[in-house]
Amino acid sequence: MIEIDDLTVRFGGVTSLDGVTVRLERPLCGLIGPNGAGKTTFFNVLSGFVTPAAGSIRAFGTDLLALPHFRRARWGLRRTFQTEQAIESLSIFDNVAMVWEHTTSGRAGRDEDVLRAIAFVGIRRDPHAKVGALDAHERRLVELARAVVGKPRVVLLDEPAAGLPDEETEQMGQVIRAIPTDIGAMVILADHDMNLVSGVCEETMVLDFGQVITSGPTADVLRDERVVSAYLGGEAVTS
Amino acid sequence: MASNASPPAFRPPAFPPSGAAPSADGALVRALRRVGLEPSDRGHLVGVAVVLVVGLGIFPDALSLFWVDTFIQVAIYAVVALGLGLLVGQVGMFSLGQIAILAVGSWTAARLDYATHLPFVVVLLAAGVVAGVFGVIVGLPALRLSGLDLALITLMFAGAVTVVLNTTNFPNGGHGFLGYTSSPFGNPPIRRPSFAGTDPAYLRYSIVVGLVLFLLVIWHVRTKPGRAWATIRQSESAAYAAGINVTFYKLWAFALAAFVTGVAGAVLAASAPELYNTQFATQNSIELLAVVLMGGAYNLWGAVAAAFFLDFIPSLLNTWNLSSFLLIILFGVGVIWVLVTSPTGFAGQFPKDMARLGRALRRLATKGRGAPPMAPAVPAGPTMPSAMPAGPTMPSPADRPEPAGGAR
Ligand SMILES: Nc1ncnc2c1ncn2[C@@H]1O[C@H](COP(=O)(O)OP(=O)(O)OP(=O)(O)O)[C@@H](O)[C@H]1O
Ligand SMILES: [Mg+2]
Numbered sequence: 001m002i003e004i005d006d007l008t009v010r011f012g013g014v015t016s017l018d019g020v021t022v023r024l025e026r027p028l029c030g031l032i033g034p035n036g037a038g039k040t041t042f043f044n045v046l047s048g049f050v051t052p053a054a055g056s057i058r059a060f061g062t063d064l065l066a067l068p069h070f071r072r073a074r075w076g077l078r079r080t081f082q083t084e085q086a087i088e089s090l091s092i093f094d095n096v097a098m099v100w101e102h103t104t105s106g107r108a109g110r111d112e113d114v115l116r117a118i119a120f121v122g123i124r125r126d127p128h129a130k131v132g133a134l135d136a137h138e139r140r141l142v143e144l145a146r147a148v149v150g151k152p153r154v155v156l157l158d159e160p161a162a163g164l165p166d167e168e169t170e171q172m173g174q175v176i177r178a179i180p181t182d183i184g185a186m187v188i189l190a191d192h193d194m195n196l197v198s199g200v201c202e203e204t205m206v207l208d209f210g211q212v213i214t215s216g217p218t219a220d221v222l223r224d225e226r227v228v229s230a231y232l233g234g235e236a237v238t239s
Numbered sequence: 240m241a242s243n244a245s246p247p248a249f250r251p252p253a254f255p256p257s258g259a260a261p262s263a264d265g266a267l268v269r270a271l272r273r274v275g276l277e278p279s280d281r282g283h284l285v286g287v288a289v290v291l292v293v294g295l296g297i298f299p300d301a302l303s304l305f306w307v308d309t310f311i312q313v314a315i316y317a318v319v320a321l322g323l324g325l326l327v328g329q330v331g332m333f334s335l336g337q338i339a340i341l342a343v344g345s346w347t348a349a350r351l352d353y354a355t356h357l358p359f360v361v362v363l364l365a366a367g368v369v370a371g372v373f374g375v376i377v378g379l380p381a382l383r384l385s386g387l388d389l390a391l392i393t394l395m396f397a398g399a400v401t402v403v404l405n406t407t408n409f410p411n412g413g414h415g416f417l418g419y420t421s422s423p424f425g426n427p428p429i430r431r432p433s434f435a436g437t438d439p440a441y442l443r444y445s446i447v448v449g450l451v452l453f454l455l456v457i458w459h460v461r462t463k464p465g466r467a468w469a470t471i472r473q474s475e476s477a478a479y480a481a482g483i484n485v486t487f488y489k490l491w492a493f494a495l496a497a498f499v500t501g502v503a504g505a506v507l508a509a510s511a512p513e514l515y516n517t518q519f520a521t522q523n524s525i526e527l528l529a530v531v532l533m534g535g536a537y538n539l540w541g542a543v544a545a546a547f548f549l550d551f552i553p554s555l556l557n558t559w560n561l562s563s564f565l566l567i568i569l570f571g572v573g574v575i576w577v578l579v580t581s582p583t584g585f586a587g588q589f590p591k592d593m594a595r596l597g598r599a600l601r602r603l604a605t606k607g608r609g610a611p612p613m614a615p616a617v618p619a620g621p622t623m624p625s626a627m628p629a630g631p632t633m634p635s636p637a638d639r640p641e642p643a644g645g646a647r
Contacts, residue, residue: 047480073482085477089469089537098466102482128277146481 001025002154002186007055009041009210016041018210020055024188027180030201030218031190034231037207039190040082043156047079048072059154073103076153076185078146080160086139086146088132092118095131096145103150117149120182121175137168144175152185159191169193173200198222206230276461282590286540287450294446299439307438309554311510314445317546318452318503320531321539322496325456327528328536329465330492331472333386335524336377336393339400340497342519344370344504346404349514352429359432359509363448366505367498374497378490397521404516429509445506452499457539459495468492526570533573535584544585548573 002024009017016038031039044050046057048069057064059077067075078099087095096114104110118127121141125134131142140160147155157176161169177200179187191197197204198218205215208230214221221227271280294314299307319341326332344366351362380392435444459465467488470478478485508514530548535541553566581588 049476049479069479070482070484073480079480081474081476081480085474087470087473087477089473090466094466094469098463098470098483099481101463102467102484 001060002188003056003058005056007042007045007057008053009038009045009050010053016210017045017052017055017207020207020210020212022205022212022215024186024203024205024215026201026203027186028177028201028203029186029188030197030204030221031188031207032192032194032197032204032221032227033207036209037230038210039207040158041210042207043079043158043188043190046072046154046156047077070102073099076103076151077156078148078152078154078185079156080140080143080147080158082158082162084136084139084143086131086134086142089130091128091130092123092125092134092142092145093127095142096149099146100150113149117145120148120178121145122171137164140164140172141175144172148179148183148185152183155179155183155185155187157187157189157191160189161191161193161196169196170199172196176200194222283540290446290450290543295443299442302439304438305558306554307442308511309550311438311442311445312507312550313543313546314442314449315503315507315510315546316527316549317543318449318499318506319527320534320542320545320549321453321456322500322503323527323531324534324536324539324542324545325460325496326492327531328538328541329460329468329472330489331385332378332381332489332492333390333528334377334381334393334493334496335390335528336396336400337496337500337527338519338521338524339397340370340374340377340500341504341507342400342404343373344501345508345514345519346504347501348505348508349429352508359430363502363505366508367502370501370504371494371498374493374495374500375490377497378493381489381493382486394521394524397524401516401519401521404519428512429514431509441510445510448502448506452502453539453542456495456499460539464488464491464495529570529574531584533570533577533584535577535586535588537583538586541584541586544589 004020004022004024007017007020008015020038020042031042033039041050045052046059046064048064048067052065062075064072064075064077087098090098093114096117097110100110100114101107104113115127121144123138123141123145125138131139134142144157144160147157160176161172164172173196176187176189179185187200189197189201201218203216204218204221206213206221206224206227213226213230214224271277276284294310299310302310319337322340323334323337326334326337347369348362348366351357351365357365377393377396381389384392431441432444435441460468467478467483470481470483471485471488475485478488507518526549527545530545531541533548534543534545548570552569553563556563556565577584
């Protein structure tokens with residue numbers, strides 16, 4: 001369970017998150033909103049890339065804001081990036097092992113964990129292949145494998161399937177849906193693909209102009225007229 | 240994907256996944272991987288064997304003293320280039336302070352030598368450690384700066400060291416730590432290990448020390464720090480998200496680069512009867528960067544190539560009675576050529592060129608061997624040798640530095 005209270009982020013004159021207060025309780029949460037709504041900023045605050053002007057974040061009882069960003073990974077926070085960031089000069093294995101060895105103490109069980117994560121996301125390739133030689137889909141899967149290795153507690157996925165064809169998006173959706181049960185982590189999925197979000201997420205929060213306009217069961221949220229008009233109108237909806 | 244219907248349970252494939260490689264690997268591959276090597280490293284192993292046989296075998300005795308001294312310098316500067324290549328190629332940090340670090344190593348070794356009776360190996364290690372401390376100091380700005388700013392700051396450090404060396408009469412060495420001799424016969428020579436007193440023996444010694452330092456760096460690059468560096472180089476955001484302590488690993492890179500450079504400095508100190516201030520001029524760091532880029536910063540063999548550019552070619556020009564100004568022109572043209580045509584440098588390009596040459600030769604050979612002369616468009620059949628993939632024997636670095644992606 002993640003409890004967020006009054007979270008506010010400003011960049012100069014722009015208020016990217018405006019008093020966000022929300023409780024995320026289900027293991028598969030969606031995060032939607034039009035372009036510039038603040039989804040990536042929300043992830044950046046959670047993972048420590050952006051320091052909020054105000055507010056608090058408690059994740060499973062831990063005050064996340066008190067941890068420096070690289071410690072949050074050790075705590076169990078993982079994320080992917082909107083612009084894919086698989087490390088080209090490393091192999092698939094090394095990409096995933098790199099996360100494992102900076103988030104896990106000791107050395108035992110590394111290879112098994114890494115290979116299991118690679119298999120979990122469905123990469124069928126020599127794990128020693130260089131990432132630079134992979135296609136877009138596989139590179140996205142490498143990022144996902146990095147996000148599920150080393151006993152994560154919360155996995156933030158920022159448009160993990162952006163630019164992928166439907167079939168591959170669906171496959172990725174199946175992998176994401178298996179994360180809570182098979183990996184034991186909570187997922188927050190930010191995406192513009194409503195099929196993906198509704199197929200994966202039990203609960204969804206909607207941001208618009210940095211504010212939460214609604215949150216709740218995904219099916220209800222997607223029918224909410226404020227959500228529809230936020231996507232269509234682009235005007236801030238005051239509730 | 241349909242709406243909220245209860246999702247089909249997703250089962251990850253059984254472990255180990257069918258089709259994934261580990262089970263299919265041979266014992267040799269597994270053995271190689273256990274010591275951190277890849278199957279494609281066979282080319283490297285051959286290269287190392289050649290260096291050992293040629294460098295340690297009869298070669299040093301067969302050369303004139305002039306060339307022995309040249310190759311001692313090549314061995315030393317290969318390590319210096321290795322240090323800079325580590326910073327540039329692995330972590331993406333540009334330092335123009337490496338020659339100053341080399342000077343610190345040489346200075347430490349010279350003074351320890353005059354002041355103590357420590358064994359030579361201890362002097363080497365001490366020089367490396369002192370240089371490593373300086374490396375961390377030079378690296379501190381790297382935590383905030385990058386690219387040109389960092390290069391300029393490190394260049395200023397190099398300038399400062401040069402000033403200090405000049406004002407302290409380096410490398411003049413009287414007895415004790417700060418002794419000074421005004422003897423017209425120059426400084427007492429710096430001790431060498433007893434078994435490496437002659438120049439050919441010292442060449443062998445330099446090669447062995449260089450090899451050990453290369454192994455030290457390769458070991459780092461292939462293990463946890465190397466993975467962290469590769470991540471930092473491509474994307475600091477990804478590094479933070481992966482839990483990498485970016486500050487620590489950047490400083491570690493500077494410390495390691497400076498350590499090997501400092502040890503090289505100690506080897507340098509005892510290589511010649513006399514050290515000269517001019518060996519550590521500030522602009523030499525720029526020259527070093529040029530040859531490292533030419534040699535190939537993303538490939539550790541590039542450091543060897545760089546050292547040949549830096550020390551072997553000048554000697555060659557020298558024996559041909561050509562002006563050393565030619566060298567400056569050569570380096571200038573070389574750097575531009577490399578940056579424009581092949582950012583992986585000589586060491587990255589050479590295997591590709593060789594592979595291309597090999598393919599061309601094989602094509603010639605198969606054509607000559609009774610293929611119908613009028614059918615050139617038919618691709619060689621699968622039984623022909625030319626159908627074998629003739630990839631580069633060394634892992635061709637696909638790792639050009641990408642602009643570090645932001646968190647968005
Ligand atoms: N580092 C930054 N500096 C200045 N403004 C920023 C920064 N990061 C985000 N913003 C601004 O904050 C607002 C929210 O951006 P954010 O990237 O979080 O939106 P988003 O919901 O992820 O959009 P998209 O769907 O396009 O990815 C935007 O107006 C953006 O311009
Ligand atoms: Mg975004």
